[in-house]
Each structure stands twice: as structure tokens, then as C-alpha cells.
Amino acid sequence: MKPKHKMIAAILTVALLATAGLAQSDDDDGTPWFQSWFDKAKPGIDPVGSQRYVEECGSCHFPYQPGLLPAPSWEKIMGSLDDHFGENAELDEGDRKTIQNYLLNNAAGRVNYGLSNKLMAAQRERPLPLRITEMRYFAYEHSEIPKELVQENPKVRSFSNCDSCHQRAKRGLYDEHDVRIPGFGRWDD
Ligand code: HEC
Numbered sequence: 001m002k003p004k005h006k007m008i009a010a011i012l013t014v015a016l017l018a019t020a021g022l023a024q025s026d027d028d029d030g031t032p033w034f035q036s037w038f039d040k041a042k043p044g045i046d047p048v049g050s051q052r053y054v055e056e057c058g059s060c061h062f063p064y065q066p067g068l069l070p071a072p073s074w075e076k077i078m079g080s081l082d083d084h085f086g087e088n089a090e091l092d093e094g095d096r097k098t099i100q101n102y103l104l105n106n107a108a109g110r111v112n113y114g115l116s117n118k119l120m121a122a123q124r125e126r127p128l129p130l131r132i133t134e135m136r137y138f139a140y141e142h143s144e145i146p147k148e149l150v151q152e153n154p155k156v157r158s159f160s161n162c163d164s165c166h167q168r169a170k171r172g173l174y175d176e177h178d179v180r181i182p183g184f185g186r187w188d189d
């Protein structure tokens with residue numbers, strides 16, 4: 001190393017140690033070390049970033065964001081497209097691989113978004129379902145909505161139709177203040 005470079009390296013090291021020291025002092029108030037991962041989480045969920053995915057997986061229903069399900073669930077779904085909830089949703093092998101990679105790389109547990117983290121935290125050690133609507137956090141959040149507004153509502157029919165009620169679902173925003181139930185109006189009124 002040239003002396004000048006040595007100098008820069010030394011300054012950088014001191015700067016690093018200082019930052020580490022600051023981070024360390026945060027922990028002194030009892031905040032667990034992993035808290036910083038949650039503090040850095042982006043709100044909501046990452047919107048869908050693959051046009052191929054929207055075309056192939058958004059033709060029968062809302063194109064669910066990958067961060068709504070953990071990787072093992074997506075893997076099972078992508079491995080059984082010939083019997084997909086009673087329908088045939090098979091793809092050619094190239095598309096299947098591309099989409100599966102996209103889903104697995106952006107799955108809950110692999111990205112740091114607030115909603116993905118909440119879904120995973122609520123699931124804990126329980127088995128991972130195939131459906132988002134069977135994730136524990138989902139069930140908990142929707143448990144007080146009467147079936148007159150959903151299953152018996154011809155404009156909704158199923159909880160799987162996220163965008164029937166969540167007006168900004170496509171942008172990955174599921175805030176309860178953006179909910180409008182067709183035929184009934186705003187949820188928070
Ligand atoms: C031929 C139509 C069709 C295509 C294409 C299709 N699906 Fe589906 N999908 C369905 C049906 C039907 C359901 C069950 C919906 C219900 O119960 O209301 C479903 C449900 C789902 C669910 C569960 C939603 C819940 O209830 O939580 C996921 C996840 C899903 N599909 C992912 C995909 C992916 C990924 C693709 C692309 C590879 C895809 N789907 C393509 C018909 C389709």
C-alpha cells in the first residue's frame with residue numbers, strides 16, 4: 001500500500017469503528033440487535049416488477065406480489081401448475097423457470113418490506129400454506145369481515161380478489177384506510 005492509501009485506509013477504519021460504536025450504543029437501551037432489520041424495512045410490499053409475471057399470472061386473478069408468500073409456498077405452486085386450485089395454469093418450461101426465479105428472489109422472508117415481515121413473524125413455526133389467504137396474519141386481519149360483504153357479495157365473492165376491496169393493491173399498498181367494499185362503501189366510514 002502507498003503511504004497515501006494507508007492514510008485513507010486508516011481514516012476509513014476510524015470512521016467505521018465510530019459508526020459501529022454508535023450502532024452499539026443503540027443496543028444499550030435494550031433494543032435487540034435484529035431490531036435494525038425491521039427499522040430499515042420499507043412500508044407495505046414491493047409492487048410487481050415483472051411484466052412476464054403480470055401477463056402469465058394476472059390473467060385469471062390479481063397478480064399477487066411475491067412478498068405476500070414465503071419461498072417454499074411459491075415453489076410448491078410453481079411445481080403443480082397443472083393442478084392449480086382446480087385449474088390448469090401450465091406454462092412452457094422457460095416461462096415457468098423465469099417466473100419461479102422472480103417469485104423466489106422476492107418472496108416473503110427474503111425481502112425487507114413491512115408487510116412481508118409481518119406475514120412471516122405471525123406464521124412463526126406453523127406450516128406454510130399454499131394460499132396467502134391461509135397465512136395466519138391474513139386470517140387474523142380479515143377475521144371480522146362478515147360473509148355478506150365477501151362470499152355473499154357478487155362483486156367480491158372471494159378473499160383471493162384483493163383488488164376488489166384494496167384500492168391500491170396493485171401498488172402494494174394494503175392500508176385499511178384504502179379499503180372500499182364494492183356495494184357497501186369505505187371500510188373506515
Ligand atoms: C387459468 C387461470 C389461472 C391462472 C393462469 C393462474 N391462476 Fe392462480 N388461481 C386460480 C384460481 C381459480 C385460484 C383460486 C381462487 C379462489 O379460491 O378464489 C387461484 C389462486 C391462486 C393463489 C392463492 C390465492 C389465495 O387465495 O391466497 C395464488 C398464490 C396463485 N393463484 C398464484 C398464481 C401464479 C403464481 C400464477 C402464474 C404461474 C397463477 N396463479 C396463474 C387460477 C389461475
Ligand code: HEC
Nearest residue numbers: 132141149150156158159160161162165174175176179187
Ligand atoms: C372483502 C374485501 C377484502 C378483500 C377481498 C381483501 N381484503 Fe384485506 N382487508 C380488508 C379490510 C376491511 C381490512 C381491514 C380489517 C380491519 O381493520 O379489521 C383489510 C386488511 C388487510 C391488511 C392489513 C392492513 C393494515 O393496515 O394493517 C392486509 C395486509 C390486507 N388486508 C391484505 C389483503 C390481501 C393481500 C388480499 C388478497 C389476498 C386482501 N387483503 C383481500 C378487506 C379485504
